[in-house]
Amino acid sequence: MLGFAQIFASRLVKAAVILIAIVVMNFFLVHAAPGDPAMVMAGEAGAADEKFVAQLREQFGLDRPILEQLGTYVGKVVQGDLGFSYRQQRPVWDILAERLPATLVLTLTAFLLALALGVALGTLAAVTVGTWADSAITVVALLAYATPIYWIGLMLSLLFSIQLGWLPAFGYETVGAGYTGLAHVADVGKHLILPVITLALFYMASYARLTRASMLEVRGLDFIKTAKAKGLSQGRIVTRHVLRNAILPVITVAGIQAGQLVGGSILIETVFAWPGIGRLAFEAVLQRDYQVLLGIFLVTSIMVILFNILTDILYGLVDPRIQVSQ
Amino acid sequence: MSLSELTRIPTETAAMTTTPLLDVRGLSIALPPGADRPLAVDNLTFTLNPDEILCVVGESGSGKSMTAHAMMGLLPAPHVRVAGGSLLFKGKDVLTMPEAEQRSLRGGRIAMVFQEPMTALNPLMRVGRQIGESLREHTDLPAPARRARVVELLAQVGLPNPAELAEAYPFRLSGGQRQRVMIAMALACQPDILIADEPTTALDVTTQKQILDLIRSIQAERHMGMMFITHDFGVVAEIAHRVAVMRHGKLVEYGPASDVLNRPQHPYTRQLIASVPHYIEHRDDHTKAGAPLLVADKVRKVFHVGGGLFKASKEVVAGDDLSLTIHPGETVGLVGESGSGKSTLGRSIVGLIKPDSGRILFQGTDLLALDRKGFRPYRRAVQMVFQDPYASLNPRHRVGDIVAQGPVAFGEDRGKALARARELLAMVGLDGSAADRYPHEFSGGQRQRIGIARALAMEPKLLVADEPVSALDVSVQGQVLELLDDIRKRLNLAMLFITHDLRVAAQVCDTIAVMRRGRIVELGTAREVFTNPRDAYTRSLLDAIPGKSWHIPEDLQAKMGSGVAGAH
Numbered sequence: 001m002l003g004f005a006q007i008f009a010s011r012l013v014k015a016a017v018i019l020i021a022i023v024v025m026n027f028f029l030v031h032a033a034p035g036d037p038a039m040v041m042a043g044e045a046g047a048a049d050e051k052f053v054a055q056l057r058e059q060f061g062l063d064r065p066i067l068e069q070l071g072t073y074v075g076k077v078v079q080g081d082l083g084f085s086y087r088q089q090r091p092v093w094d095i096l097a098e099r100l101p102a103t104l105v106l107t108l109t110a111f112l113l114a115l116a117l118g119v120a121l122g123t124l125a126a127v128t129v130g131t132w133a134d135s136a137i138t139v140v141a142l143l144a145y146a147t148p149i150y151w152i153g154l155m156l157s158l159l160f161s162i163q164l165g166w167l168p169a170f171g172y173e174t175v176g177a178g179y180t181g182l183a184h185v186a187d188v189g190k191h192l193i194l195p196v197i198t199l200a201l202f203y204m205a206s207y208a209r210l211t212r213a214s215m216l217e218v219r220g221l222d223f224i225k226t227a228k229a230k231g232l233s234q235g236r237i238v239t240r241h242v243l244r245n246a247i248l249p250v251i252t253v254a255g256i257q258a259g260q261l262v263g264g265s266i267l268i269e270t271v272f273a274w275p276g277i278g279r280l281a282f283e284a285v286l287q288r289d290y291q292v293l294l295g296i297f298l299v300t301s302i303m304v305i306l307f308n309i310l311t312d313i314l315y316g317l318v319d320p321r322i323q324v325s326q
Numbered sequence: 327m328s329l330s331e332l333t334r335i336p337t338e339t340a341a342m343t344t345t346p347l348l349d350v351r352g353l354s355i356a357l358p359p360g361a362d363r364p365l366a367v368d369n370l371t372f373t374l375n376p377d378e379i380l381c382v383v384g385e386s387g388s389g390k391s392m393t394a395h396a397m398m399g400l401l402p403a404p405h406v407r408v409a410g411g412s413l414l415f416k417g418k419d420v421l422t423m424p425e426a427e428q429r430s431l432r433g434g435r436i437a438m439v440f441q442e443p444m445t446a447l448n449p450l451m452r453v454g455r456q457i458g459e460s461l462r463e464h465t466d467l468p469a470p471a472r473r474a475r476v477v478e479l480l481a482q483v484g485l486p487n488p489a490e491l492a493e494a495y496p497f498r499l500s501g502g503q504r505q506r507v508m509i510a511m512a513l514a515c516q517p518d519i520l521i522a523d524e525p526t527t528a529l530d531v532t533t534q535k536q537i538l539d540l541i542r543s544i545q546a547e548r549h550m551g552m553m554f555i556t557h558d559f560g561v562v563a564e565i566a567h568r569v570a571v572m573r574h575g576k577l578v579e580y581g582p583a584s585d586v587l588n589r590p591q592h593p594y595t596r597q598l599i600a601s602v603p604h605y606i607e608h609r610d611d612h613t614k615a616g617a618p619l620l621v622a623d624k625v626r627k628v629f630h631v632g633g634g635l636f637k638a639s640k641e642v643v644a645g646d647d648l649s650l651t652i653h654p655g656e657t658v659g660l661v662g663e664s665g666s667g668k669s670t671l672g673r674s675i676v677g678l679i680k681p682d683s684g685r686i687l688f689q690g691t692d693l694l695a696l697d698r699k700g701f702r703p704y705r706r707a708v709q710m711v712f713q714d715p716y717a718s719l720n721p722r723h724r725v726g727d728i729v730a731q732g733p734v735a736f737g738e739d740r741g742k743a744l745a746r747a748r749e750l751l752a753m754v755g756l757d758g759s760a761a762d763r764y765p766h767e768f769s770g771g772q773r774q775r776i777g778i779a780r781a782l783a784m785e786p787k788l789l790v791a792d793e794p795v796s797a798l799d800v801s802v803q804g805q806v807l808e809l810l811d812d813i814r815k816r817l818n819l820a821m822l823f824i825t826h827d828l829r830v831a832a833q834v835c836d837t838i839a840v841m842r843r844g845r846i847v848e849l850g851t852a853r854e855v856f857t858n859p860r861d862a863y864t865r866s867l868l869d870a871i872p873g874k875s876w877h878i879p880e881d882l883q884a885k886m887g888s889g890v891a892g893a894h
Contacts, residue, residue: 222445229398229440230460230511231433240459244450319450320495 011312015305019298023077026297027070030290038062040288041086060086077298083291092295095280100299102172103276105188106268107261110196114203115254119247121204122211126246127238129216137208144205153198153271160194167193170273195272199265203257210253214246221245248319255311259304345417346373347518347551348397352411355392355401355575366392366406368575374519377549379542381562381583383598384572385799390555392575394521396421398438399428415519434464437512441524443504447496453507454480454492460514479510484540501664502533506540513544520545523555530663530826535870538564557800559602560829563587563873571595588879600882601804603829617690618651619820620675620708620788625649625684627670643844644670645681650839650849652788657814657821659835659852661828661867667844672790672824676710677701688788706736709781713793715773719765725751725776726761732784743783750779754809771802775809782813789814792824807834828871832856840864 038056057063061072076083082092125137144152161169168174168191179187218224219242227241266278273279277296284292316322355367367389374380384390395401396408397420413420415436420428437460440446448456454476461472473492480488483506496504505525512520522541526534542565545552556562562569566583571592579592590596625648628641645667652658660668673679675686677693686693688704696704712718719728729747734740744761751760754775765773774794781789791810795803811834814821825831831838831852838855840848840863848861859865868874 222440222442223448225400226440226446226456226508226511227448227459228400229432229438231429231431231463232459233429233463236459236463240451241448245448321449321497 007316008309008313011309015309018305019301020074022301023074023298024070026294026301027073030294031066031069036062073294082295082298085289085292087287087289087292092291095292096277096295096299099275099277099280102274103262103265103269103278106192106195106199106274106276107265109192110199111203111254111258111261113196114200115207115250117200118204118207119211119243119250122208122250123215123238123243125208125212126215126219126242127234129212134212138212141205141208144201145209149198149202150267150271152201153195153268156194156198157272167191169194170271172275195268195274198271199268206257207250207254210250211246214249215242218242218246244318248315251311251315251318255307255314258311259307262300262303346414347376347416348374348553349414349417350374350393350411351414353393353396353408353413354410355389355396356407356409358405363574365409365575367396369411370572370575370577371411372570372577372580374551374553376518376551377546379545379552379554379565379567381566381569382553382555382572383557383559383562383569385557385598385801387574388572389575390572391523393572394438394523394553394555397436397521398432430464433460433512433517434515435517436519436521437515437517438521438523439505439508439512439525442528443501443508444528446508447504449496451495452492453494453496453499457492457507457511457514460511464515475514476510479514480507482513482544483507483510484536485510500533501529502537505529505533505537509537509540509544513548516548517550519551519553521553521555524557525554526561527556527558531828531872532663532866532870534561534872538872541565558872559587559599559800560871560873560876563876571598587876590879590882596882597801599878601801602878603804603807603827603833614653614656616654619654619656619689620652620822621685621687622648622650622671622675623685623687625671625674625681625686627667627674627679627681643667645674646844648684648844648846650837650846652820652822654787654820655814655818656837657823657835659831659838660822660824660841661826661831661838662841663826663867665843666841668824668826668841669792670844671841672710672792672822675788675822676708676790677705678710706732706784707787709784709786709789711774711777711781711789711791711794714797715770715777716797718777719773719780721765723764724761725763725765725768728765728776729761729780729783732780736784747779747783750782751776753782753813754779755805769802770798771806774798774806778806778809778813782817786819788820788822790822790824793826794823795830796825796827803830810834828856828867840867 036057038053038060041056042053054063061069064072073083080093082096084090085092085095088095121137121141125134125141128134157167157169160167170191172191173179173184173187174191177187224237224241227237232240262277265274265276266282268274269276269278270282277299280292281296283289284296312322350370350372353367353370354365357364357366370389370393372380382390382393392401392406397413399420401407408421412422415431420431423431447453454473457476457479458472461467461475465472467475476492477488480491485491485503485506491499491503496507499507508525520541525541526537529537538561541552541554544550554561554565562583566587569579569581569583569586570577571579571586571594573594579586579590579595586595587599590599625645626643627645628643630641648667648671650658660671662668670679674681675693681694684694688707691704693701693704719725723731726744726747729750730738730740730743733743733746738746748758748761752758756772756775756779760768760772760776765776768776774797777794789810794810795806798806807830810821810823813819823831823835835852838848838850838852839846840855840861842863848855848859848864850860855864856868859868
C-alpha cells in the first residue's frame with residue numbers, strides 16, 4: 001500500500017522536525033530559569049567565591065555563548081548522548097535507562113487495563129441505557145473521574161496493605177529478597193497492583209464515559225437502522241456496526257493520553273514510592289539537575305510523538321476514509 | 327436453502343395472488359406524550375398484493391414512514407409504540423410474533439430500502455460484506471457461495487465491476503451507486519415484500535430515473551409486493567399500481583393509481599396534485615427592458631482538494647466560462663444536478679466565493695475588482711435566500727431581530743428597522759406576533775418566509791435564491807414559490823433561482839441556464855428550453871422528469887396559481 005507508506009514517511013519527517021524544535025525549546029526554557037548549575041553547586045559547596053564559580057562554568061562550558069552551547073547540546077543529542085549528570089556523577093542516559101522500564105511497566109499496564117475495562121463498561125452502559133446497570137456504571141465512572149488520583153491511591157493502600165495486609169504499600173520489589181526468574185516477576189506484579197489500579201481507574205472512567213456517549217450517538221445513525229432492517233441480532237449490531245464506529249473518538253483521546261502517561265504518573269510514583277521517570281523528574285527539579293531534566297523532557301516528547309503516530313496508523317486501519325483524505 | 331432455490335422465482339407467491347401478502351388492519355401508532363398529536367398513525371387499513379406496487383403518498387409527518395418502520399420493528403422504542411391493530415404477513419400477525427421470528431422476516435421475507443443512501447451504509451465495512459451479512463443471517467450458504475451471490479446481486483442491480491465493487495468501502499461510491507447497493511442488499515434473500523422509503527428523493531433527477539427503472543423492472547421480474555413511500559406525484563405516476571394517500575396519520579384516499587391520479591376525490595389529494603409543478607406550464611417570454619442589472623462574464627472558479635507533503639492537490643473545476651445576464655424584473659433559473667457548479671456561481675455573485683477569473687458586473691461595476699470596503703454597498707443590493715430554512719436562521723435570535731439585523735448593520739435606526747421587519751413579516755404572510763418569537767417555533771415553510779423577509783429587509787435589487795424550496799413539502803413549496811413570484815412582481819425584483827428541479831424552474835423562471843460539470847450547456851428562454859431543447863444533456867434532464875406522461879387533471883390545473891390560503 002503506497003498510500004500508507006507515504007503517510008508513515010511524511011509523519012516521520014514531521015516528527016523529526018518537531019523533535020528538534022522541542023530540544024531547542026527545552027534548552028532555552030531551562031536556561032531561562034534564574035541561576036545556573038555552577039551557582040547551585042558553588043552554593044552547596046559553601047565556598048561561593050567568584051573564581052570557583054568561574055572555574056566551574058569553564059569546566060561545564062557554561063561561559064561559552066548561549067548559541068554555541070545550544071549547538072553543542074543539539075549535536076550531542078542527535079548522536080544519542082544526553083549529557084552527564086554532575087549531581088549523580090553518571091551519564092543521563094544511564095539514569096533514564098534505569099528508571100524508564102519501571103514507568104513503562106506501570107503506565108502501559110494501567111493504560112491497557114483502563115482501555116479494555118473502559119470500553120467494555122461503556123459498551124455495557126450504552127446497551128443497557130436507562131436501566132440500573134447503566135446508572136451504576138455512570139455513577140462509578142463519575143466518581144472515579146472526579147476523585148483526586150492520589151487520594152484514591154492513599155485510600156487503596158490504607159485498605160489493602162495497612163488494614164488487610166494483602167499487598168505491599170510501596171516500592172517496585174521487595175528490597176533485599178533477591179528473587180530471580182518467575183519469583184521476581186510475581187514480586188514486581190504484586191507491587192504493581194495498587195499503583196496500576198489507582199492510575200487505571202481515572203482513565204477507565206473517561207474511556208467508559210466516552211464510549212457510552214459515542215455509542216449512543218452512533219446507535220441513532222441511519223446505517224444502524226439498515227442493520228436492524230437486515231434482521232441482524234442485537235449482539236451483531238452492537239459489535240459489528242455500533243462499536244466499530246463508536247470506537248473512533250476513543251482512539252483519538254486514548255492516543256493523546258497514552259503519550260502523556262509517562263509524564264502523568266508523577267503523583268502515583270510519589271504516592272507508591274515507584275522508582276520511575278516521574279519521581280526522577282520531581283527530584284531533578286528540586287536538585288536543579290538540568291541535564292537529567294532535559295533528558296526526561298526529551299524522552300517524554302518522544303513518547304508523545306510515537307503514540308501520536310501509532311494512533312494515526314491505528315486510525316487508518318480502523319477507518320478506511322482516513323487514507324484518502326490525507 | 328441452496329443457491330438454485332434462491333435464484334428461482336418463488337412460486338408460492340404466484341399461487342397466493344388471491345390472498346393479500348400484507349394485510350394492515352386498523353393500525354395505530356402512539357407518539358410519546360407531549361408530541362403535536364397523540365397518534366402518528368391512526369386506524370390505518372390497507373392491503374398489499376403480490377406483484378403490485380402500492381405507493382403511499384403524503385407530506386412529512388403524515389405517518390407514512392412510521393407505518394413502514396412498524397412493519398420492520400424499527401419504531402424508536404419505547405417512546406413510539408404500536409397502540410392497536412394488526413399487521414398480517416401472509417395471514418400471520420407480525421406484531422405478536424416472538425422477536426426471533428420477526429427477525430427472520432426482517433431482511434429475509436420483508437426488506438427495506440431507505441431514503442438517504444449516503445448515510446444508510448456502514449462507512450467502515452466493505453460493501454460486499456454488508457450485503458453478505460443478510461445472507462449469513464437468513465440462509466445456510468457457506469462463505470464462498472455468499473461471496474459469489476453478492477457479486478451476482480451487485481451485477482443484477484447494474485453496477486459495473488461487481489467483483490471489485492464488493493471490496494470497496496461505501497465512501498468510494500456515488501449516491502446512485504450506494505442506492506443500488508442498498509437495493510442489492512434488500513434483494514439478497516429474495517424477499518416477498520420490498521418497502522422503499524423515498525428511495526430516490528435524495529438523488530439527482532437522471533439518477534432517480536435510473537433507480538426507478540431498476541426498481542420497477544426488478545419488482546416485475548420477481549413478482550414482489552412493493553410498498554413505495556413517496557411525496558412526489560410524478561414518481562407515483564411513473565410506477566404505482568395502487569395509491570394510498572395519507573394525511574396526519576390517517577388514510578384519506580386509497581385506490582387504483584389511474585383513479586387517484588386522474589380523478590382524485592378527497593380535497594387533500596386534489597390540493598396535493600394541484601401543487602405539483604408541471605413543466606408544461608412554462609411562462610411567457612420575459613421582455614427584457616433597459617440595461618442588464620447583472621452580467622456574469624466568463625467566470626471561472628477552481629477548487630483545490632486535498633494535497634499534502636508528498637501529494638499534489640486535486641483540481642476541481644466548479645465553474646468555467648460562465649456567462650449570463652439578468653435584467654431588472656427577470657427571473658433566471660440556474661438548473662443542474664449536484665456538483666454541476668450552480669451554487670458556486672450563485673455564491674460568487676453574492677460575494678461569498680471569489681472566482682479565479684472573469685467579471686461579475688452589477689449595473690456596470692465589476693464586483694470582483696472591488697476590495698472589501700468597496701464591495702460593502704453592493705452587499706445590500708444582492709441578497710440571498712438559502713436552501714435549508716432550519717440551518718440558516720440563528721436559533722438564539724428573535725425573528726424580528728434576524729430580519730432587522732441587516733439594515734441595522736448598515737446604520738439604520740433600530741426602532742425603525744424593527745418596525746420595518748414587522749411590515750415585511752406581514753408581507754410574507756406571517757402573523758404580527760412572529761417578530762417576537764424564535765425560529766424553532768416555526769415550520770419549515772414559515773422559516774423560509776422569514777428567510778425571504780430577511781433578504782427583502784435590505785431592499786435588494788437582485789435576489790439569489792439557492793434551492794429555496796427543495797427542503798419543503800410539495801404544498802408548502804407551492805406557497806413559497808407563489809410568494810416569491812408575488813414579491814418579484816410587486817418590487818420588480820430580479821432573481822437568480824438555483825434549483826435541481828426542472829419542474830420548479832418551469833414554474834418560476836423566465837430564462838433558464840442549464841449547467842453541467844461547471845459549464846452552462848444551454849441558455850435560453852423557458853419556452854425554448856422546455857419545448858425545444860438543443861443540448862443533449864437538457865433533453866436527458868427533461869426526459870428524466872418522473873411522471874411526464876401523466877397530465878394533471880384539467881379541473882385541477884386551473885387551481886394552480888390561485889393558491890391556498892394561510893401560511894404553513
